[in-house]
Every structure is written in structure tokens, then in C-alpha cells.
Amino acid sequence: MNICGYYPESINEGEGLRASIFISGCRHRCPGCFSPATWNFKYGELFTEERQAEIILDIKNNPLLSGVSILGGDPFFSAEEVNDFIDLLRQEAGPVPIWIYTGYTFEELLAMPGTPEFGLLERCDVLVDGRFIKNLRDPSLLYRGSSNQRIIRISESLAAQKVIDWEPLYSF
Amino acid sequence: MALLNRIYTDQEQMLDEVIHLGEEIVASSNLDALRENANLNGESFSGKMSKFGSEYAKWYANHFVMPNHLVQAIQDNIVYVHDLDQYAIGTTNCIFIPFDKLLAGGFNTGNGSVRPPNSIMTAMALVAIIFQSQQNAQYGGVSANKLDYDLAPYVSKSFVKYFRKGLDYFEEGDEAADLGEISMGRSDLQEQYPRTFKYASKETESETLQAAESLIHNLNTMSSRAGGQIPFTSINYGTCTSPEGQLVIQSLLKATMRGLGSGETPVFPIQIFKCKQGVNQEKEDPNYHLFLMAAECSAKRLYPNFANLDAPLNLQYYDPANPDTEFATMGCRTRVLSDRFGRNHLSGKGNLSFNTINLVKLGLEHGIALGRRREADERGFYRELKHYMDIATDGLLHRFEIQSRQKAKASDFMMREGVWEGGEHLSPDDQVGDLLKHGSLSIGFIGLAECMKALYGKHHGEDEEVYRKAYDLISYMRKYCDEQSKRHNLNITLFATPAEGLSGKFTKRDRAVYGKVSEIVDREYYTNSFHIPVYYTISAAKKIELEAPFHDLCNAGAISYIELDGNARNNPAAFINIVKFALSKQVSYFSINHPIDRCTSCGYEGIIGATCPSCGQHENDVHIRRLRRVTGYLTGDYQTRFNAAKQAEVRDRVKHGI
Ligand code: SF4
Numbered sequence: 001m002n003i004c005g006y007y008p009e010s011i012n013e014g015e016g017l018r019a020s021i022f023i024s025g026c027r028h029r030c031p032g033c034f035s036p037a038t039w040n041f042k043y044g045e046l047f048t049e050e051r052q053a054e055i056i057l058d059i060k061n062n063p064l065l066s067g068v069s070i071l072g073g074d075p076f077f078s079a080e081e082v083n084d085f086i087d088l089l090r091q092e093a094g095p096v097p098i099w100i101y102t103g104y105t106f107e108e109l110l111a112m113p114g115t116p117e118f119g120l121l122e123r124c125d126v127l128v129d130g131r132f133i134k135n136l137r138d139p140s141l142l143y144r145g146s147s148n149q150r151i152i153r154i155s156e157s158l159a160a161q162k163v164i165d166w167e168p169l170y171s172f
Numbered sequence: 173m174a175l176l177n178r179i180y181t182d183q184e185q186m187l188d189e190v191i192h193l194g195e196e197i198v199a200s201s202n203l204d205a206l207r208e209n210a211n212l213n214g215e216s217f218s219g220k221m222s223k224f225g226s227e228y229a230k231w232y233a234n235h236f237v238m239p240n241h242l243v244q245a246i247q248d249n250i251v252y253v254h255d256l257d258q259y260a261i262g263t264t265n266c267i268f269i270p271f272d273k274l275l276a277g278g279f280n281t282g283n284g285s286v287r288p289p290n291s292i293m294t295a296m297a298l299v300a301i302i303f304q305s306q307q308n309a310q311y312g313g314v315s316a317n318k319l320d321y322d323l324a325p326y327v328s329k330s331f332v333k334y335f336r337k338g339l340d341y342f343e344e345g346d347e348a349a350d351l352g353e354i355s356m357g358r359s360d361l362q363e364q365y366p367r368t369f370k371y372a373s374k375e376t377e378s379e380t381l382q383a384a385e386s387l388i389h390n391l392n393t394m395s396s397r398a399g400g401q402i403p404f405t406s407i408n409y410g411t412c413t414s415p416e417g418q419l420v421i422q423s424l425l426k427a428t429m430r431g432l433g434s435g436e437t438p439v440f441p442i443q444i445f446k447c448k449q450g451v452n453q454e455k456e457d458p459n460y461h462l463f464l465m466a467a468e469c470s471a472k473r474l475y476p477n478f479a480n481l482d483a484p485l486n487l488q489y490y491d492p493a494n495p496d497t498e499f500a501t502m503g504c505r506t507r508v509l510s511d512r513f514g515r516n517h518l519s520g521k522g523n524l525s526f527n528t529i530n531l532v533k534l535g536l537e538h539g540i541a542l543g544r545r546r547e548a549d550e551r552g553f554y555r556e557l558k559h560y561m562d563i564a565t566d567g568l569l570h571r572f573e574i575q576s577r578q579k580a581k582a583s584d585f586m587m588r589e590g591v592w593e594g595g596e597h598l599s600p601d602d603q604v605g606d607l608l609k610h611g612s613l614s615i616g617f618i619g620l621a622e623c624m625k626a627l628y629g630k631h632h633g634e635d636e637e638v639y640r641k642a643y644d645l646i647s648y649m650r651k652y653c654d655e656q657s658k659r660h661n662l663n664i665t666l667f668a669t670p671a672e673g674l675s676g677k678f679t680k681r682d683r684a685v686y687g688k689v690s691e692i693v694d695r696e697y698y699t700n701s702f703h704i705p706v707y708y709t710i711s712a713a714k715k716i717e718l719e720a721p722f723h724d725l726c727n728a729g730a731i732s733y734i735e736l737d738g739n740a741r742n743n744p745a746a747f748i749n750i751v752k753f754a755l756s757k758q759v760s761y762f763s764i765n766h767p768i769d770r771c772t773s774c775g776y777e778g779i780i781g782a783t784c785p786s787c788g789q790h791e792n793d794v795h796i797r798r799l800r801r802v803t804g805y806l807t808g809d810y811q812t813r814f815n816a817a818k819q820a821e822v823r824d825r826v827k828h829g830i
Contacts, residue, residue, distance in 0.1 A: 011740065011746040017750065061711075170748060
């Protein structure tokens with residue numbers, strides 16, 4: 001698996017200060033995608049064990065982080081490897097809250113029980129879902145690109161078998 | 173005529189200097205000198221006029237006033253005397269204004285007397301007038317250290333007026349009835365006269381907001397200092413928990429968020445929100461909602477900054493019964509709280525002057541960077557540091573003598589009206605010395621990071637061992653200041669110099685001597701005080717943790733910043749967490765920098781790259797106003813008002829949260 005971006009501290013991909021990791025590869029091919037270069041699974045750098053260890057150490061040592069955000073591409077196309085990374089991360093750094101971004105919808109993922117994709121969903125705390133739709137683009141939206149995309153609390157939604165929206169901790 | 177300073181002997185050279193001074197100003201040929209102060213338009217007529225005065229005053233101080241060894245130390249490029257143009261005439265630096273006293277008793281501006289105000293509208297208007305009158309009596313900043321407490325009584329006055337009127341309008345009672353002390357907190361009155369109470373509350377709220385808006389407008393538009401300089405005003409607030417005080421805080425924040433005429437971010441006054449556990453830090457605290465609002469305002473407008481009343485050096489003087497003991501700052505970071513003569517409160521005194529030490533040059537002379545030795549010569553370094561600190565102290569004392577000899581009438585408003593505590597008891601011809609001793613004399617320092625690099629090859633952000641050495645160095649400087657305080661029986665304090673105007677001057681002259689020295693003298697500026705260099709990549713938390721312990725040492729004031737990239741207003745949690753983290757680490761004074769760009773075509777504010785995300789215009793076609801902070805103050809447009817060194821520093825800042 002390759003990653004095509006890593007920001008040790010970001011305020012743009014979820015609530016609080018977060019470490020953001022971008023996983024290469026996406027097959028959704030949304031028209032107007034902000035970076036088609038990331039569709040390629042070979043884009044960026046190989047996510048080696050050393051690189052993983054480095055990033056995990058950053059996260060472990062940063063008391064200001066509210067968590068980690070995993071984006072892409074679409075990490076759900078590399079679900080197995082991402083799952084392994086998350087397990088390693090939590091083994092080393094404790095129960096780190098994770099936001100994950102995908103072009104799938106919550107309902108699509110819900111229909112795949114038993115798959116690595118579903119496992120990935122279960123591992124994370126907040127899901128930003130849905131393909132990017134060009135004419136619904138709205139730069140004023142929090143943490144997402146187009147208005148069809150939703151920010152979802154995963155475990156509550158799984159329990160309720162329907163989407164339960166995430167609410168910000170503070171709002172300005 | 174005073175004696176010619178021995179350092180200069182050649183009369184002809186002196187004449188050349190004087191002529192050259194004038195020529196440079198007339199031709200605007202030295203842009204750095206003209207832009208020394210980000211707040212002054214040095215290329216305007218009035219700016220040039222004031223430049224003539226100040227440049228000659230500096231020249232005169234150099235040749236005829238300052239002690240020889242001080243002039244030598246300046247020439248050595250190790251000591252810098254701030255506001256040298258004010259040295260010879262004995263002006264003082266800055267002050268915290270006792271607004272409560274001035275408003276309650278009325279005052280005289282020199283052109284006429286002013287009665288105590290009877291409404292919040294008038295009170296806020298008078299605050300601007302007091303700021304303006306005071307700033308002509310000194311050269312530095314003017315600050316309100318507890319504006320919420322100072323103004324709360326006038327909110328009450330407005331409320332009482334509306335309440336009595338309401339009793340009559342709504343026929344709920346007798347306008348002149350004796351109801352005890354009417355205030356916004358009286359729930360019994362609210363129950364008994366509900367319509368009247370509601371009316372009075374609404375009217376008072378709208379009057380207070382209007383008053384706050386006009387205060388902020390006034391403080392941004394009164395170019396009353398020479399050169400069209402807007403007075404450096406700061407206002408501190410956040411801890412008053414009466415409904416009236418809360419309304420003052422809320423209105424100031426609301427007005428600031430609304431912005432100026434066309435919604436642009438106000439540059440003045442600098443605003444400081446005072447953070448105190450039990451008052452505004454946790455959900456159950458009475459002013460917690462105002463802390464959140466302050467964070468929102470800061471994420472939108474860069475102000476307020478955050479003052480930490482719980483940091484040990486501030487907490488030791490804190491008396492919950494006396495808001496004048498609450499730590500507050502001049503926006504630029506200046507702190508005066510303790511006083512060896514017992515005035516352990518803020519208002520009625522200020523800083524008198526400060527001299528700054530160029531740590532980098534001392535580091536170069538005694539370190540490994542120039543290849544002269546394998547190991548740092550620490551003994552030589554400390555010997556020379558002490559030598560120059562002695563000279564800097566002498567300079568402060570010498571200047572203090574001049575300041576002390578001045579007559580009360582020279583600082584007119586400040587003494588006559590008792591803005592400086594006790595001044596009201598002096599006759600116009602009395603000397604002010606005995607009062608000024610309550611103020612502070614400060615030794616500042618600049619470039620700790622480059623100094624460490626020069627001495628040991630690494631700065632204090634890069635290496636734990638070097639960090640300990642850096643901490644020891646600043647501890648030594650603080651101890652030195654404490655000893656000098658005892659010895660001279662004066663308040664001599666250690667200052668984390670903001671380097672406005674100075675940033676770049678030391679560097680330029682050091683470069684002329686040493687050439688470019690990699691990672692030490694290769695930029696256009698030296699790093700502020702004890703900061704981890706702005707160009708060094710480090711996590712926000714680590715930067716805060718490393719800088720925090722220095723706050724406790726710098727009893728004349730310090731500030732730490734975090735640079736945030738991205739639109740801070742979209743992520744309240746990140747903003748609030750960072751502020752709380754800094755406070756928990758005992759940072760005394762803190763602020764988050766983030767870019768605020770404004771498209772002058774459509775008015776969009778946020779982050780603007782080459783094209784405006786709202787209207788799509790390109791920066792080549794429309795002006796994008798880029799607001800940045802310099803030394804605690806915002807400045808309108810960093811590309812035109814900053815000097816070269818400051819522009820370079822802003823360019824190099826490493827941002828957190830890309
Ligand atoms: S899901 Fe995201 S990365 Fe994939 S095509 Fe759509 S916008 Fe691009």
C-alpha cells in the first residue's frame with residue numbers, strides 16, 4: 001500500500017488537531033475529483049514498516065492530537081492493509097479516535113458485512129461518506145467537499161442501523 | 173552645550189552624519205528606517221516630519237547624552253537602546269490606566285474638564301479620549317488592564333435609567349420609587365416588574381453593543397500621534413462575573429467579530445482575554461461561555477490573545493477581591509505586576525524603558541560556529557554577557573535619572589490626572605522621580621536560538637542538552653536582574669524582547685562583520701527572545717512545552733505563538749484545545765497566529781491563495797489584503813508596512829495544521 005500525503009498536525013480533515021494520512025488508490029472516479037492523481041495505487045510513497053512506525057511515534061508523542069484522519073484516494077480500496085495499520089497504531093498508541101473518509105455511502109458499506117471494508121468501518125469512530133458531486137460542491141462545508149457527503153457517528157449508526165449524524169463539540 | 177561624547181571626535185564626520193540623516197528622510201531612501209514601526213506610515217509627509225525629529229533626537233542622545241560605554245556597547249552591536257529618540261528628554265514607556273478612577277472622578281484633558289459619565293455609551297467614548305490624552309504623555313503602549321470591571325458601573329447606570337423609564341411606560345410602578353440598588357442581577361425586580369425589566373435589559377444590551385462598536389472604531393481611526401501613528405492601545409477583560417461586566421465583555425467580542433465599516437478585521441485595540449480557573453475555564457464556571465466566545469473571536473479576528481492568571485508568576489499576586497491584581501499585559505507582552513515598593517497591582521504604573529542584549533553576537537564570539545574552537549568557551553561567554561548586562565543596566569539607571577528629573581508638567585495628563593498613581597498630588601514643577609520608581613526597568617534579549625546554534629551547533633529546540641544550557645542562560649539573566657533590583661532598589665526585570673524594529677538591525681550589522689554564517693546569520697532576522705525558530709519544524713505541543721518554562725523567568729513579559737494553517741474558524745475544537753493546552757503548561761501569555769486574507773473586491777475573509785475562492789478574482793487584478801501579526805500587534809498589510817526583516821520572518825513561519 002502507498003500513501004500520498006501525511007500531515008502530522010492538520011485542522012482541515014476533522015474536528016480538533018489531527019494527524020492526517022492519505023492512502024493512494026481510488027476506483028470511484030468522481031467527475032471533478034480534487035486530485036485524480038491519487039486514483040493510482042502506485043502514487044506516492046510505499047507505506048513501509050519504518051514509515052508506519054515513524055508516524056505512530058509522532059501520534060503517540062503528540063498530546064494535542066484529537067485523533068487521526070485517514071483519507072485518500074479512498075482507504076476502503078485498501079481496507080485490509082489499513083485495518084492492519086489501525087490495529088498496530090492502537091496497540092502502540094492506545095485508543096486513538098479515527099475519522100475515515102470514503103466515496104462509498106454508509107448504506108453501501110452496511111451491505112457488506114464480514115468483509116474487510118466492513119471491518120474498517122467498525123474500527124473507526126467517524127465516517128465522512130459519499131462520492132464527490134461537482135455541482136453540489138460547497139467550500140463553506142465543514143470537513144467535506146460536496147453537500148451530499150455526511151459526517152456520521154459510526155458505532156451509534158451501526159447500533160441503530162441508520163445514519164446518526166455527528167455533532168461538533170463546539171461550534172462557532 | 174553638553175560635552176561631546178568621546179567616542180566621536182571628528183567634527184566634520186558629525187556634520188556629514190547630520191546632513192545624511194536629513195537627505196535619507198527627504199528622499200525616502202532608507203525604507204527599513206521608515207518602516208521601523210509597522211504602525212506608522214514613514215513615507216507620508218507627517219511620517220517624515222516626525223522622522224526628522226526622532227532621527228535628530230537619536231543622534232543627539234548618541235553624541236551628547238549617553239554614557240560612553242553605553243554608546244560603545246551599541247556600536248559593538250550587543251546592546252540596543254529602545255526608543256532612543258526619547259532618551260534625552262526623559263519620556264517614559266507605557267502604562268496601565270486606572271480607568272475606574274478617571275471615569276468615577278471625571279478628568280481634565282488640558283483643553284477642558286470632563287464630568288463622570290452617566291451611561292455606558294458616554295463611558296466608552298471617554299475611554300477613547302483617555303487613551304488618546306494619555307498616549308501623548310509617553311511613547312509606548314496604553315492599556316486597560318480590567319476594562320470589564322472598569323465599565324460595569326456605567327452599564328448599571330444605563331440600566332437604571334431605562335428601568336425607571338420602563339416603570340412609567342409600562343405602568344408597572346412609580347418611576348421615582350425607592351427600590352434599593354437597581355441592577356441587572358436583581359431577579360426580584362425581574363419577577364415584580366417583568367416588562368420593565370425586559371425592556372431595560374434589551375435597551376442596555378443594545379446601547380452597550382453600540383458603545384463597544386464605536387470604541388473599536390474610535391481606536392482604529394484616531395491617528396493622533398505624529399506621523400499618523402494610531403496609539404498602541406490594549407484592552408484586557410474576561411473575569412468580571414457581574415451581569416454588567418459580562419455584558420461589557422460580550423459586547424466587545426461581538427463588536428470585534430462584526431469588524432469595521434465594511435467588515436474588515438480591526439487592528440486596534442489589541443485585546444487580551446484573561447483566563448482564570450474557576451472563573452472562565454470549565455463548563456461550570458460563570459464566564460466559560462465568554463471564554464468560548466473569545467476563542468471564536470480570536471479564530472475569526474486574531475484577537476483576543478490569552479493571558480494566564482493561573483501561571484505561577486501571575487498567581488502569586490492574585491487577590492480575588494481586587495481585579496487590579498489580575499495579570500494583564502500591554503498587547504506587545506509587557507508585564508508589570510510586582511513592585512518592591514508594595515504597589516503589587518497593575519494600574520497606575522508601567523514600564524519605564526528597556527535595553528536589549530544581542531545574544532547571537534556573544535554566541536558567535538565564544539562558540540564553535542566560526543571554527544575558532546572545538547568547544548564553546550562558556551566562561552568567556554558569561555564574562556562578556558555580564559559585562560554587557562552591566563552596561564545595559566547602567567544605561568537604564570542613567571536614563572532613569574533623566575526621567576526622574578522631569579517635572580510633572582512634562583507628562584502633563586499622566587501626572588495631573590493621576591494616571592500614574594500619585595501624580596495628582598504633585599505640583600506642575602515637582603520632579604516625578606519618587607513616583608516613577610514603582611515602574612519597571614527591563615533588560616531584554618534576542619536570538620536565544622541562534623546564540624545556542626553559534627555556541628554549540630544546535631538550538632534549544634533540537635537537543636535536550638542544549639535546551640538545558642539555554643534555560644540556564646536565561647535563568648542566569650533573571651538572577652542577574654533580581655540582584656540588580658536589590659542592589660539599586662528598583663524594579664529591574666527580564667524581558668522577552670518582541671524585536672519590533674530591532675529584528676533585522678542586529679542581524680544586518682553582524683552580517684557585515686561575519687558574513688553569512690550558516691543557520692545563524694543567514695536570514696534577515698534573529699529569532700524573537702527565547703522562541704523556537706519560526707522556520708524550524710516542530711509540533712505545536714512540543715513548541716509550547718519547550719517555551720513555557722521561559723515564561724516563568726521573564727518577569728517583564730513574554731509571549732508564545734503557534735502558527736496555524738488552514739481556516740481556524742472552521743475548527744473550534746482545535747483552536748480551543750491548543751489554547752487550553754498552552755495555559756495548562758503555564759504559558760503566561762499566548763496567541764495563535766493564522767492567516768486572515770481579505771479580498772478587497774468582494775470582501776471575502778479567510779485564506780486566499782492566488783485567487784479568491786468566493787469571487788474568483790486573481791491577486792494580480794485585485795488587491796488581497798493580508799493581515800499578519802507582528803510582536804503582538806496586528807498590522808494592516810504585511811507586504812507594505814513591515815520592514816524587510818519582519819516580512820522575511822512572516823514568510824518563514826512553519827505552520828501547524830496544513
Ligand atoms: S472518492 Fe475521492 S478520490 Fe475517489 S474519485 Fe471521488 S473525489 Fe476523487
